[in-house]
Amino acid sequence: xxxxxxxxxxxxxxxxxxxxxxxxxxxxxxxxxxxxxxxxxxxxxxxxxxxxxxxxxxxxxxxxxxxxxxxxxxxxxxxxxxxxxxxxxxxxxxxxxxxxxxxxxxxxxxxxxxxxxxxxxxxxxxxxxxxxxxxxxxxxxxxxxxxxxxxxxxxxxxxxxxxxxxxxxxxxxxxxxxxxxxxxxxxxxxxxxxxxxxxxxxxxxxxxxxxxxxxxxxxxxxxxxxxxxxxxxxxxxxxxxxxxxxxxxxxxxxxxxxxxxxxxxxxxxxxxxxxxxxxxxxxxxxxxxxxxxxxxxxxxxxxxxxxxxxxxxxxxxxxxxxxxxxxxxxxxxxxxxxxxxxxxxxxxxxxxxxxxxxxxxxxxxxxxxx
Numbered sequence: 141x142x143x144x145x146x147x148x149x150x151x152x153x154x155x156x157x158x159x160x161x162x163x164x165x166x167x168x169x170x171x172x173x174x175x176x177x178x179x180x181x182x183x184x185x186x187x188x189x190x191x192x193x194x195x196x197x198x199x200x201x202x203x204x205x206x207x208x209x210x211x212x213x214x215x216x217x218x219x220x221x222x223x224x225x226x227x228x229x230x231x232x233x234x235x236x237x238x239x240x241x242x243x244x245x246x247x248x249x250x251x252x253x254x255x256x257x258x259x260x261x262x263x264x265x266x267x268x269x270x271x272x273x274x275x276x277x278x279x280x281x282x283x284x285x286x287x288x289x290x291x292x293x294x295x296x297x298x299x300x301x302x303x304x305x306x307x308x309x310x311x312x313x314x315x316x317x318x319x320x321x322x323x324x325x326x327x328x329x330x331x332x333x334x335x336x337x338x339x340x341x342x343x344x345x346x347x348x349x350x351x352x353x354x355x356x357x358x359x360x361x362x363x364x365x366x367x368x369x370x371x372x373x374x375x376x377x378x379x380x381x382x383x384x385x386x387x388x389x390x391x392x393x394x395x396x397x398x399x400x401x402x403x404x405x406x407x408x409x410x411x412x413x414x415x416x417x418x419x420x421x422x423x424x425x426x427x428x429x430x431x432x433x434x435x436x437x438x439x440x441x442x443x444x445x446x447x448x449x450x451x452x453x454x455x456x457x458x459x460x461x462x463x464x465x466x467x468x469x470x471x472x473x474x475x476x477x478x479x480x481x482x483x484x485x486x487x488x489x490x491x492x493x494x495x496x497x498x499x500x501x502x503x504x505x506x507x508x509x510x
Contacts, residue, residue, distance in 0.1 A: 143207050146189035149182075154203070158194065165190040180332050267347055267397030269296065272390075276404050278375065280411035284421075284443050284468050286377035290370050291404060296392040297367040299359040306363040306395050307352030314353050316345035323349040348396045363395025373404060378469035380416070381408035413441060419477025421467045424484050427451060432485040442466045442479050449481065457485035 147154050150164040168186045172178035192198045192210050201209035274291055298304040307313060315321040319342035328335045341347040355361030371390055379385075383406045391400025408416075415422045425440055435453035439446045444466055451461075460482050467477030491499070 144185060144189075146193055146202060149185050149189040150193065158196075161190070161193050165194075184332050267341075267394050269392040269394040269397060269400035271400040271403060272392060273403045273405060275407055276373070276375075277407045277409060278379075279409055280414055280416075281443055282375065283379050283381070283406070283408045284377065286379070287375045289373055289375065291373050291402075292368060292370050293402065294366060294368050296364040296394070297369060298393050299356060299363055299365045301358035302356035302363065304363045304393065304395060305352070306356055306359065306361040308354045308356050311352060311354040313350040316342060316349055316351050318342055318344040319349065321349040323347040346394075346396060364393045371402065375406075376471055378419070378471045378473075379406055379408075380418075380468075381406060414443065416468060419468045419470055421477070421479045422482070423479065424482045426484045426486050427455075429485050429487055432456070432483070440479075440481055451483065455483055455485070457483065459483045 147156070150161060150168060152160055152164045156164070165186065169183070172183040172186055192202050198210050272293055272295055274293055276289070276291055278287065299306075302309060305313075316323070319325050323342055323345060324339050324347070325342045326337055326339050328337050330336075342349075345351050352361050356363070359365050369390075371387065373385065373387070375385070385404040385406065387402040387404065389399045390402035393399050413423055421443060423441070425438060427436065427438065431438075431451065432455045433453065435455070436451045438449050438451055440449045440463065442463060447463055447466065449461060449463065460480050463479040463481060465476045466479035469476045488495070
């Protein structure tokens with residue numbers, strides 16, 4: 141029987157990108173996986189199609205020569221170039237796979253856990269507590285100059301009674317009966333390849349291989365209790381809205397493992413006077429059209445206090461002036477950006493008769509009437 145077109149099997153067009161092919165395979169694999177009640181034959185077909193189309197060389201041969209170009213024109217036992225070559229006769233065999241960067245990445249993402257070779261004795265990575273994220277709101281000037289503050293979190297921390305061991309003081313630890321001290325539990329899943337062995341961390345001892353002879357009377361053997369933590373935090377000068385500060389090892393604790401991290405997300409309140417673009421501070425100052433025409437001196441408000449700035453005669457509205465070193469600091473540096481002052485020339489809307497007469501005279505002079 142003729143094989144189904146690989147692109148059709150995945151539901152993609154022939155000009156589909158590698159990313160589109162991968163996404164299509166993920167979707168089909170979830171729908172058709174036998175463990176999820178899917179069609180085994182269709183699942184095998186999708187896997188075969190993906191193994192060819194994900195490889196640029198195989199895909200080119202398939203596009204040029206069809207199934208014959210990748211060693212499988214009419215079904216039967218796979219020949220050279222077939223993605224499953226070397227694994228013929230899966231029926232009835234107990235096979236443990238380490239798919240590396242191929243199936244391992246895909247199936248690990250979709251079905252959780254990971255495929256591994258049998259009897260490795262590995263307990264995997266050390267357990268790690270959950271990361272915590274909190275928001276910290278700062279005023280505009282606190283973000284500019286930095287500040288010291290305290291952030292409070294309610295999180296699992298080491299049980300003070302048992303010092304995180306999970307055992308009642310005076311009692312020791314014993315071998316976990318569920319994993320026999322290995323820290324791992326193994327389950328066998330039936331697939332089209334035959335039984336596949338999947339190893340996961342033991343849920344009873346959480347990978348430690350041991351459990352308390354008597355559980356802690358305070359934490360119940362968990363090794364952690366829910367506690368309020370007040371953490372001092374030094375916010376660096378120049379930090380900006382949306383930045384994140386990471387405090388390593390200040391997240392949640394977990395028995396027998398490392399603490400997670402604490403991530404502090406910075407929110408900077410808007411200021412009525414100033415805005416910010418990177419290390420620049422921006423503000424506006426209004427002057428009359430007379431001062432703009434004749435020039436003046438202006439006390440400009442900055443984050444450092446008032447600074448006198450000279451406005452030259454003939455200044456136009458929206459002219460920008462630069463006050464060096466009055467902007468936001470560069471992080472971890474003594475250098476500072478500039479403060480950009482935009483001049484807004486105000487046009488009077490209500491004039492006395494005398495003012496109007498003077499302006500009309502000025503206009504006439506400018507027009508050369510006098």
